[in-house]
Amino acid sequence: MFTFIVRRFFSALISIVLASMLVFSALLAVPGDPAEIILGLNASPEALAALREKLGLTVPAPQRYLNWLTGIVRGDLGESLNYQKDVSELIIDRLAVSVPLALGAALIACFIALPLGILAALKRNTFLDPLVTAISQVGAAIPSFWLGLMLILFFAVELRWLPAGGYVPWERDPLGTLRSLLLPIIALGLGQAAVMTRMTRASMIEVLNQDYIRTAKAKGLSGRRVVMIHGLRNALVTLITILGLSLTNVFIGSIIIEQVFALPGLGRLALIAIGTRDFPLLQGEILVYAGTIVFLSFLVDISYGFLDPTIRYA
Amino acid sequence: MALRQRFNLMAGTLMIGLVAFGAILSFVWLPHDPNALDFSSQLSGPSRSYWLGTDHFGRDLFSRLLVGARGTLYVGFIAVGIALGIGGAIGAVAGFLGSIADEVLMRIIDVLYAFPAILMALLLAAIFQPGTLTAMSAIGLATVPIFARLTRSSVLTIKARDYVEAGRALGAGHARLLTRHILPGALSPLIVQSSLSLAVAVLAEAALSFLGLGTPPDVPSWGNMLREAQGFLIMSPYPALVPGFAIMLTVLGWSLLGDGLRDALDPRTRRS
Numbered sequence: 001m002f003t004f005i006v007r008r009f010f011s012a013l014i015s016i017v018l019a020s021m022l023v024f025s026a027l028l029a030v031p032g033d034p035a036e037i038i039l040g041l042n043a044s045p046e047a048l049a050a051l052r053e054k055l056g057l058t059v060p061a062p063q064r065y066l067n068w069l070t071g072i073v074r075g076d077l078g079e080s081l082n083y084q085k086d087v088s089e090l091i092i093d094r095l096a097v098s099v100p101l102a103l104g105a106a107l108i109a110c111f112i113a114l115p116l117g118i119l120a121a122l123k124r125n126t127f128l129d130p131l132v133t134a135i136s137q138v139g140a141a142i143p144s145f146w147l148g149l150m151l152i153l154f155f156a157v158e159l160r161w162l163p164a165g166g167y168v169p170w171e172r173d174p175l176g177t178l179r180s181l182l183l184p185i186i187a188l189g190l191g192q193a194a195v196m197t198r199m200t201r202a203s204m205i206e207v208l209n210q211d212y213i214r215t216a217k218a219k220g221l222s223g224r225r226v227v228m229i230h231g232l233r234n235a236l237v238t239l240i241t242i243l244g245l246s247l248t249n250v251f252i253g254s255i256i257i258e259q260v261f262a263l264p265g266l267g268r269l270a271l272i273a274i275g276t277r278d279f280p281l282l283q284g285e286i287l288v289y290a291g292t293i294v295f296l297s298f299l300v301d302i303s304y305g306f307l308d309p310t311i312r313y314a
Numbered sequence: 315m316a317l318r319q320r321f322n323l324m325a326g327t328l329m330i331g332l333v334a335f336g337a338i339l340s341f342v343w344l345p346h347d348p349n350a351l352d353f354s355s356q357l358s359g360p361s362r363s364y365w366l367g368t369d370h371f372g373r374d375l376f377s378r379l380l381v382g383a384r385g386t387l388y389v390g391f392i393a394v395g396i397a398l399g400i401g402g403a404i405g406a407v408a409g410f411l412g413s414i415a416d417e418v419l420m421r422i423i424d425v426l427y428a429f430p431a432i433l434m435a436l437l438l439a440a441i442f443q444p445g446t447l448t449a450m451s452a453i454g455l456a457t458v459p460i461f462a463r464l465t466r467s468s469v470l471t472i473k474a475r476d477y478v479e480a481g482r483a484l485g486a487g488h489a490r491l492l493t494r495h496i497l498p499g500a501l502s503p504l505i506v507q508s509s510l511s512l513a514v515a516v517l518a519e520a521a522l523s524f525l526g527l528g529t530p531p532d533v534p535s536w537g538n539m540l541r542e543a544q545g546f547l548i549m550s551p552y553p554a555l556v557p558g559f560a561i562m563l564t565v566l567g568w569s570l571l572g573d574g575l576r577d578a579l580d581p582r583t584r585r586s
Contacts, residue, residue, distance in 0.1 A: 143540075
């Protein structure tokens with residue numbers, strides 16, 4: 001198992017390094033002089049020279065990349081031009097919004113999708129299966145940001161139960177934070193629940209069609225035991241993948257939802273960085289997003305190894 | 315084919331047909347100029363003059379919806395075309411050649427997995443400025459890994475078949491084996507995936523336009539319409555309802571069509 005983890009870890013590490021190369025070289029491809037783009041054409045030569053120095057543009061690109069990479073290892077992502085603060089500090093601040101949002105949405109999605117998907121698979125020959133399938137198909141087609149607007153319309157504008165947007169920091173009023181995150185979490189979680197329900201149903205059906213399930217039934221095990229011990233346990237490998245995938249989806253989906261509900265999270269910071277041409281901030285942000293995705297898929301791989309020995313020894 | 319599977323195919327075709335009809339219709343007929351301002355009927359509900367109501371500038375929502383359908387289909391097709399072209403080619407070469415070429419190409423593809431459409435759009439928007447082209451490329455590039463993996467696995471299965479061996483024994487070269495014997499067999503999963511990816515592309519395009527990273531604000535698009543509607547939700551729900559339903563219908567249409575095509579083309583799902 002140890003060798004398996006080490007192998008996967010290095011594979012993930014290589015992916016992150018390649019991703020960092022992609023991010024770095026993409027911003028290298030920005031046409032023109034970055035200092036001029038940021039300061040405008042009327043900037044004085046002294047100001048341009050100072051900014052070039054600050055951005056590290058005076059050293060060759062490969063050297064700059066290495067400097068950036070060694071900085072990342074130390075947790076230093078550079079300094080934001082717009083905020084005049086450490087990029088890592090800005091990102092950590094915003095994670096207090098984005099992480100609860102994504103985790104809450106994934107949690108809601110799991111709570112809805114797992115029971116519904118399993119139920120639909122078990123009741124294949126009743127009206128329940130087509131009903132769940134139809135609902136999840138329509139649910140997956142609803143854009144989360146539109147659902148967000150509809151939730152605002154109903155719960156904030158009509159009923160006035162919850163705020164239409166904005167954010168109250170945890171340290172000021174935890175209940176207020178939860179109230180401001182509730183609608184965004186639902187908007188993000190419901191769509192994901194729909195996608196997950198379909199996947200759970202499909203993987204459960206596949207497992208239930210296996211010979212060992214028929215054997216388990218034939219030797220007289222109770223329906224519940226067959227489902228819980230033989231069905232669910234074998235479906236777990238696929239379910240873990242689905243969970244990993246949905247965590248990635250909600251983390252990326254939060255970029256849009258934060259915009260709908262005016263939440264000061266990581267996604268809104270990225271959009272501000274685009275608007276203000278804050279390249280160091282954007283570079284850091286995109287790498288954090290991509291790194292998180294790679295890390296999540298690493299975790300999924302590792303859990304495979306725990307759940308399925310054939311994967312571990314392959 | 316079972317009734318439910320036929321239903322998917324028919325419902326999907328009908329929905330996409332409706333959207334395509336709206337897009338084509340917008341070239342020959344529109345009830346109003348989609349950009350004409352009418353300050354006497356801002357944010358009005360459906361009426362005889364404005365069938366689906368108006369937005370905050372008094373612009374006709376129905377006309378804007380029809381024009382928006384063009385962009386939705388156009389961006390979707392180009393994005394999936396990019397993904398199919400690049401992903402298909404990489405997957406085919408990796409699967410066919412195997413060994414180091416396979417390792418290297420699939421490693422590159424793995425890295426692309428870490429950049430979903432929105433992330434790719436942020437990256438491209440920094441280089442080229444936000445716009446339709448940027449959005450299309452971002453969605454296309456982010457979809458490349460799916461097509462690459464799919465093509466690779468089909469090619470790996472098919473290249474081991476006897477008729478490919480027979481072709482090789484008869485002296486067919488790499489290019490001929492790949493294009494004449496292997497790729498035609500890999501086509502049906504790609505067709506199904508194209509339809510399913512179009513559903514994702516429509517959602518992504520709307521999301522990017524909503525964020526201001528897609529279609530420019532002066533061109534009517536469903537994502538833009540939703541973004542503009544956000545500020546006037548309290549006064550009228552129609553500017554948000556209309557494009558939202560249209561996006562939902564299109565996404566649902568592509569995914570039903572994809573499911574239906576899979577059932578029609580893949581005998582295994584037909585049997586179950």
